[in-house]
Amino acid sequence: MKFSVSRDSLTTAINAASRALSNKTPMPILTGVKVEATYDGVVITTSNGDLSMQVTVEQDGLKVDQPGVQVIPGRYFIEIVRKMTADKITIESMDDNLINIRGGQSDFTLNGMENELYPDIVFSTLSNPIILQIEELRALVGQTNFATSLLENRPILTGVLFDVEGNQFRAVATDSYRLAQKQIELNISYDAKQIVVPRRTLEELSRILGVDTQIELFVADNKVIFKFNNVLFQSRLLEGRFPETNKLIPAEFPIEVSFNKNQLVAAIERASLLNIAGKDSIVKLKLYKSGTVKITSHTTEIGKVVEEVTPTATLSESEFTIAFSSKYVVEALRVFESNEITMYFTGVVKPFVIKGELDEGVLQLILPVRVE
């Protein structure tokens, strides 16, 4: 194998591919990057078992002198490419399974890994893809993924449900104490599909999404492939039944209170300051007949806080007090782009809902906490 390539193209490709590279793995070969050169181009493959990526190096400045395959120790390969300053880099297989990487004043010779140990990874992009704009996918993930469960006792809750029906695409995450949902309308209709994508997959995916392109989703055999630019990004799916969440959302809300989002976040954060390190901070929200709202907390060992917030609008017939985890509410509020958000309450022990004036299709639901 021998090819030359511009440093920028190689850096772009390898930075993307590094998201799926293993650091530690029961299969040591997966700490390597598989580089495959043909006269058609150069493809880089990485995998950590759960996630696999295939990145095609941009043709610009690429010249393949001799086709071939080589698995290169990943960590060193990435560091070398990132630190080289030459405009052009040449990669060449040598005798004794050595790989030479050179450019400018730099000349690296690395021990190669055993090519034949690298698993055969199939990226199946046969079925009809669902087409999303990058910004749509970014919103679907960003407004839900934080609410997945971190506990492994119900594995299905560690992922986000992607529920497609007709031209509706709904993403839902819940850890059973809160729920985050974002729904969008697609340009065309698709067959009904439900998949649950692991949290980690969506985190890594978010890190490498560009801004200006569309993305294709292929679903097959318990795997999903996201295809964009020169990248195939494949993940296993979570198996099992995602809970029926629609029935959790109350239908009627006798109490509605609207706030300036930033003011509310700041008040809740201050009300959470006096909690014991490592403990969940519970705050109370009290709506007075006068229309005033106070957010309070009290920790016997430390002290108490009273924060006053003036709602921008209130729809209520009586005084009302509810208590909740400040972390859950602040995380939910942060996903809204609207300046004004509205909290919808049904009762002191019933889940409440937050929506944003301008955030179409976004719903955040939180279970309150019972207090004395």
Next chain:
Amino acid sequence: MKFSVSRDSLTTAINAASRALSNKTPMPILTGVKVEATYDGVVITTSNGDLSMQVTVEQDGLKVDQPGVQVIPGRYFIEIVRKMTADKITIESMDDNLINIRGGQSDFTLNGMENELYPDIVFSTLSNPIILQIEELRALVGQTNFATSLLENRPILTGVLFDVEGNQFRAVATDSYRLAQKQIELNISYDAKQIVVPRRTLEELSRILGVDTQIELFVADNKVIFKFNNVLFQSRLLEGRFPETNKLIPAEFPIEVSFNKNQLVAAIERASLLNIAGKDSIVKLKLYKSGTVKITSHTTEIGKVVEEVTPTATLSESEFTIAFSSKYVVEALRVFESNEITMYFTGVVKPFVIKGELDEGVLQLILPVRVE
């Protein structure tokens, strides 16, 4: 105790004072901030045993209604002040040793700490101070402190020697494998003084130095006080004899090689990429008769690197090879402001010296490593 103060003044004072606050301490009272209000002003004291600080709150916007003293739980006090948005903050002692902190829509009531447990910390600023410009102190510390020892087996080496004699101020640090020295000339002469200031003290001090003022150093009874702006910053000194370092520095250098600093750093860093994680990376520098320099490294398990660097000037009669820790040389090179630096060699097992064209009074010395 009762006073009102502008949030900005209080934030500035408390951010500075937080550098000496204890998180964990055998004396729990030191996790508190001592606030002392008199009709003359408000003073904040913090200490972690080794370091103590006294910060005077700016008079601007300050109004003391009732003098008094109160020790306030530090972590909560700092967080509260940082998160409050009101322009003006009022702090008032209440019954039952409670402290009320309020401003705008926020109202905090904290359990106070036991004032009488707070140790009496004496800040003695009686002796004649040594006067330095902030930029001078920043250079004395920044160009030496990194070379102190992290090991506790020779405690004296975990600090920086400040050696004043006449109008010469010399700072020296060594971990016995390398030495960093910066010497400046003062405007006036002082009595001879030698103190050794702990690394941690100088790190914390560097974080709160402003840019535009001068600083006074008071030395007394195994303590040093740095006085600047509204701050008294006091540290214990290290006890023991700092090694006589002047005799370590060779007097003659038959070989001199000058480099562009950034090129040399980049080449050494690339030559260090193929080392085993956690191990010190040793590189070789070889000067050829042609004037070319190659920097190389070889790790059997991983591979080898050859970097070519073109010196900007060379003074040598023969070929020459030397090996060294890349970390030590890169850290030493980074303190220079000059674009061009010169390495001075005496022999393959003798310490070598680095100086910078424009860095007056800076000397970095490094012990080479013996290789086959």
